[in-house]
Amino acid sequence: GQQLNQSPQSMFIQEGEDVSMNCTSSSIFNTWLWYKQDPGEGPVLLIALYKAGELTSNGRLTAQFGITRKDSFLNISASIPSDVGIYFCAGRDYGQNFVFGPGTRLSVLP
């Protein structure tokens, strides 16, 4: 079946640093999504990408849809303590099947 890989699995950064994480797939997706999950909560959508090569920002977050349609990255600039959580990428094919990556766990040190 379709699988997504995320790297890194986890990262520890200092407050104020920039963060970069990526997601790769063995399959092509038509839509890429990035979610954040806080402890004890469900995931919340951060950014949605619809076209190959698309670069989209949401505040301090920037994400890009890879040209090959098999990858995407998420950058967070000037990290703050509330950025702590698990970041998931997800891809959607032609149907309603959303495939999620295993997540990148982000810790921000003061």
Add this chain to the structure above:
Amino acid sequence: NAGVTQTPKFRVLKTGQSMTLLCAQDMNHEYMYWYRQDPGMGLRLIHYSVGEGTTAKGEVPDGYNVSRLKKQNFLLGLESAAPSQTSVYFCASNAAGQETQYFGPGTRLLVL
């Protein structure tokens, strides 16, 4: 507007017992989903529904059944619980044509 709610929040079952998880959304969304989340594995789709009265299998449907008798509710049933079904279960919904899935707070299930 409560969004997506899940009942119960936490449950402990013995192997072989049955239970039903309830998901309710008040956003008039057409699509609803059930996922399970296990450590290091992200979210895996169990079943989904694109409308009242319709359901479809996801990536890991075995051992689960679902029903969508009303547009706002999506039920996930475990007929005979197994320890491998210990997990956190999330329900989600979205409007037709929209990518934004809204997730519930999760149900933590422990099968002994």
